[in-house]
Amino acid sequence: MTDDDCAALLPLLNLIADGGVHSGVHLARRLGVSRAAVCKRVKKLADLELRVTPIRARGYQLDRPLELLVPARISEALPANLPKPFPTIEVLPTVGSTNSDLLQRARSGQAAPGLILLAERQTAGRGRRGRLWLSPFGRNLTLSALWRLESGLPALEGLSLVVGVVVAETLRAGFGIAAGLKWPNDIVVNGRKIGGILIEVDGDLAGPISVVIGIGINVDMTDAATQGIDQAWTDARTEARTSVSRNDLSARLIAGLALALERFSLTGFKGFREQWCLLDVFQGLPVSVSGPASSSLEGTARGVDKTGALLLDTGEAVHAISAGDVTLRIRR
């Protein structure tokens, strides 16, 4: 389905998103089209993996209510006294990857720093280590934020861990979800991944650079979307035991991010180290860390140092392991 096809379905989706039964006549009148055209559009929703049941003599019903993202609702929910690094919020009906789109716009001078890009659906989303991060229509949170750093790449050290703190604390404080962090920046609940972070940059080593902060959170996953995920996962709805508003979650995340980035500019990761360690799910546990060349180190996880490197206590020495192609598993 093209971006335009997807965008064309939004007016219909807005009308039926509440999960109620809506008559074809009513929908046709509201959309200014024929009943046959409504029927055609309803059928098209299947391409977005949305199931609509035709109810005889009554109308159409979406199988589960859907909360569409609304930039104005998100902006209104932001605290008034917030530092304002993100003045613009844009929602795309569908996108390959919010990160790639934003990076591309930044490169071509088509995006000002401070743009937040959200998407209802992500078809070629990118995760760490070349993984895919797909997101079915209207169910999850895929957010990319464009930030500009004048001082170059070294000042970014630990930023992805800081964003992890923001996400975990947002889920905890806003929704009562027992989120923790798995080094470097997986957000997990009881050993199951609920979200991830991918930071990408464009610019000179010495600065200034454009920084795209990508955050993906499972909010209300569908069974179809979970096929192919090769690790234990969960979503916010399951963990909060109630539905989670994606507009509310977006606003809380953006607010948390704005405050954290302001602080990060002043303190670097050092100022977040303690917070990160409090959320660390492996703290004090026996772990093995494997690198790219199938080398592996065993020891006890001792949190992170002031640069965000993982501290691994092997009994003989404490090794500081920097972010990279390293995986961490609890030893069996």
Ligand code: BTN
């Ligand atoms: C991970 O593998 O843990 C990182 C996942 C990051 C996914 C997010 S979703 C929004 C943004 N756009 C992308 O293409 N990726 C990131």
